[in-house]
Amino acid sequence: MSRAPLRTARVAWRHSLRFRLALVYTLVAFALIGVIGLGVMTLLLRQMDAQFQTRLNERADSLAEAFLGRGQSLGKSPGGTGVYTMIVDEDGRVLAATPALRQYEGAPFPFEGQGTVQIAEVPARTTTRTLGDFGTLWVALPEDALIDARRIALNALLLALLVTPLLMFVVGWLVGRRALAGLGEAADLADRIDPTRSLATLPLPAREDELHRLLAALNRLLLRIEAGQAREKQLLGQIVHELGAPLTVLKASLARAAERGGDPEVVRAALVADELTFTTQDLMQLARGQLEMRLVWHFIPAATLRGRLDRLVSGLTFVGDWDGMILCDPDRLTQALRNLLANARRAAGPGGQVSVTLRETSEHVTFTVRDSGPGLPADLGERIFDPFVSGSGSSGLGLSVARQIAVLHGGTLTAGSARAQEGRPGEAVGGAQFTLTLPGAALGDDEEEVGEAEEEREALPVP
Template identity: 30%
Template sequence: MLSIRARNILLVSALTLLVILVGTSAAYIAMFYGLQKQEATQLEQDASLIDEAYRNGLSGRQPGGLEVDVYDQKSGERIYPSDVPALTLSDLNQTSESVLRRSYAGRNYVIVLQPTEFAGAPLLLAVRKDITYLQNVARDALTVLAGVVLGMLIISIAAVYVVTRTALAPLVDVSRQTRAINENNLKPIEYQGADDELGLLVGTLNRTLNRLGEAIHQQKILLAEASHELRTPLTAISGYLRRAEREVPEEQKQYIRDAARVAESMTRLVNDLLQLSRGEIQQSYTPHFIELEEQLQEVSRDFPGLEVQTSGLLEMIGDPERLMQVWRNLVSNAARAAGDIEKVHIQATRTGDLLRVEVVDRGPGISDEEKEKIFQKFYRGKHSGSSGLGLTIVAQIVRMHQGNIQVLDTPGGGATFSVELPALEEE
């Protein structure tokens, strides 16, 4: 798409060219036909004078660039010989048109027919004048006009460009500064122009940026305070669970270990949120050999009723705690959207060098507009019911594992979060 400056230049230049072409064309046509009409009128006057001269008994060719042929009015025969082709009887009988135009030997003539008498005999005078010079003058005039049009067009385009560039310079500068605005750069737009429409627009944008910056600052403060408040009870819960694991019977220790694992995951999540309040998450990464099928089965124990389907050799290198954050977050979001954990299931397969894990739900689904924003920080979808940080952390963890995550439509309704991770090479 063309810029505003380019569109203005093209529009004004086109209008200028149209005005120039219409004006010069009208002037050319008026000049050419005006000259022809003037020549015909003058020729009619000259024919009247010659008629008068013949009636008074004069004969011969007349000066002034005129040539006279004499025809018998009845037979149409030319009386005096001439090197110019004679008119036909049909031409001589055109009483409705007294001015004829003919071309001979590359020359253009205007001929006026004038009835007269000589010695009592009815004659017809054909007064002829060479007007070839008029075409030459018109052709030269057209060349001059074309040069004038081209020169005016070049000058007008240059003038329009200079004027448009000067007039739109503040708008271009504001547009450049606006493109640089993002969540990490909310600096007000600098504008030194008049308080016109652009000045009012810049003022409105700056006020909006100030309010947005304050809102983001308040979000970060709330996030930091909430994270600090949650760390203490989670630390205490982890301590109680470790002590309980030592004291309970062996058959109950698995439940304590599962609860401790969830508490540790929550503690890590709270730490991530605290870092997120200060900027981007600086996640630790401790790689281990992972049996993805076993890990997904652990997730199913945390969410009773969750079905897990796996196929192929699902082995990889990664941070197990971080990946558990991914699966728990995706499953909890899917269960919240679907309203029932039994409407959610996990499918894990291996395709070549990739492991694909799909968390599928039968909920209301996600619109195309939300799909483009769902992994953005603080974005909350219509059915999320969350703070808008979980999927941001999930996307960062997946990228940390050199993987990819996307959201798709579930056939028949719902949403599918598809995670692709590099698989461990088979020996």
Template identity: 30%
Template sequence: MRRVRPGGAGALTPAARVLRLRRRISLLFALTSAVGLIVMAVLAVRGDSGRWREQLDHTMDADTSWALGLLETDEHGRLVLDVLADSVDTACPPLTVLLVDGDDKGALTVEHAPTKPCLAVDRGVVLEAGRAAVRADGVRALDGRTTGGDPVRVFAQPFYAPEAADDAAPQGVLVTVSDASAQRDAHRRLVWRVTVGCAVLVLLSAAVGHVLSGRAVRPALAALDRQEAFLADAAHDLRTPAASLRTLAETALRGETDGADVHRRTLRLAEGMGRLVDGLLTRARLMSGTAAVARQPLRLDQLVEAVVEEAPAAGHRVRVETVAAIVVADPDLVRRAVGNLLDNALTHGHAPGVPADVLVTVGGDGTLTVEDAGPGLPPEVAGALFERFRSGSGSTGLGLSIASWVAHAHGGSLTAERSAAGGARFVLRLPTTG
């Protein structure tokens, strides 16, 4: 059998598990957004990196191609650079002519180099670019740095001897250098903006994901709250009839009551418990939105008289003053609300050891008033009297909360104030036919 460690994942409450699921959904949403944004950012940065290099390479390719047209050879096939030196300012951009030394493609000699170039690059960088072009038998470009550490782009284009065969090796290489500082700075600014933008978007997506996940789990949390409320209300309403059944059974076992009377009282209690369960289920369905209030014309005065007659007085005094009043309401729900108000008055509306004196009044405007002569409303609960689990005498306080819910479900109200006798006075108002 699987063991659950105290405080572990298995010990979490249902609400805590739903909230943990919300955090996981938010994290997954943020991670998904982050991965997508990072991929797009990497593609954008790499694209920009290749773009500015291609632009520089295209410019240097045009320069070297034009310079190739100025190369001449004498009658002995030797390279003549006079025209190139006279026609091209080889100092800026610096243009270096390398010749292949024999059949060794890695052996290059400098045939011409600017004396005072605008970009001072180490000769090893120039030779490296030239060797790469000779080995590849085509143009090559690479990144480099000046002797001062500034970024440059080095471009090498091979050239061939006049009337050389198609498969002949290059005679030499033209190498030029271009300043890449502006392009590199612009690229770094782009990387910085993309990084900051991605971070902001990831945080924004995390916030949006948290809000959306909160909306997604809100129905589950509401359902859990309704479930807890239903269980608490069921325990509250069934506690009294269950205790009565136990007392009745103990009395019957002692032989103090006639058997037929015990059966009749047991049947009444069972019927009452069945009505309570039906009422609780109805309330749960109403709160979950799966059922509607069964509104119909109802004689409030007759319903109140029936509730008072069925209530166990147990030595208490209950007076009823009614006039004919027709309200539009659900009979079962109103019966439960009236019963809870009366039970609250009989339980809390008197001093210990003194019978309760309760006055129940029904007005023609659909108003029900329940007054007692007890100690009144405790100040510490007066502001939250109709909230669940609030009471001034140690009870759960669900009875008043259910009565208040019934009143508001019908578009009415339930208020509490001090009575003329110093006790509590509850006023239930329901909509009438008029």
């Protein structure tokens, strides 16, 4: 059975650091361009307005001086290109006007007190100058050029507010992609680190920047973790080794005493010794790690496995066809199923039901362990298979070791709730259900499946 390739986790674009940095740069650029652009445009428009007013005053002064200097008569009006003028007497009547305003001559002055007027649908700004005995000179300068300049400045600001943030986002995304490439590669490598193997350090970038410091710190942390794991495994192995020999002697002595006397307390102590023996086996498995376990494959009758389990756990109900053959490591598979059955017996209690069902096809061999206990805690979920996590008061190692053994066989171990099955009397219903599935190895004219199992056995790492 081939193992599924390890897939590196990918961060969604909307949650990535690169996207957030590009978005922050875009918002900052938008705010800066808005504030600075608005300030520059306001200053520019004020200067343009001041220049326009200066031009209007200069034009009015030059026209007044020209009129007084030449001593023009009342029938003539000074003017110029793009300038509107009128001469108003002391009674408020228009004495003379430029051709565009000739309709107002002889009529009362129509723009009294107005700083801006509409002439030929064009706004014009006005000012006046005194002409001595001739009256008042009224001058108007069209603002169409100033209005066009304002519109162009406003359009330029809006264009900058729209285009620049977009360009900033694209540039920020590309620059962030390049700048954070090393961090992304380091995250990919960290995702592929197998905690059951020796921890490998992450490659450091050539440039000693913040990324270099971060990866160097992670490498130091990985080395400390590996050293701590090695110390923990060594200590755990020593403890298990020291406990193993006395427990073996104690177990044998209690077994002989139980056979001679039949004292219930001695029998109970023998069962406790058996429990401690299996616990030390689980601890040893935890200390060695999954990849250090070596399977010894045998093709055994299912009835042999059933006999082992019947001796190890009391009060079992065996359902299904136990007359076939199973390709497995008998000791390891017995350990895995014993752990499942012991937990089930502990959950169901002395008077409860515990059943183990064997179903075999050409592709799979499935063991289903059911009990009539209270079931699995809903809040544990898949954590029930983590080391030292227990829902039945046990050490919390049995399920973790059982799953490791199932995986090493190329199979799976899942947990759920027990349900009634039609046509399968004797199965416990109502509590927890564990399903251990192994690859099938049916013998016949075609031995391809057995050959694949042998290839898998040879591919297993040797400690």
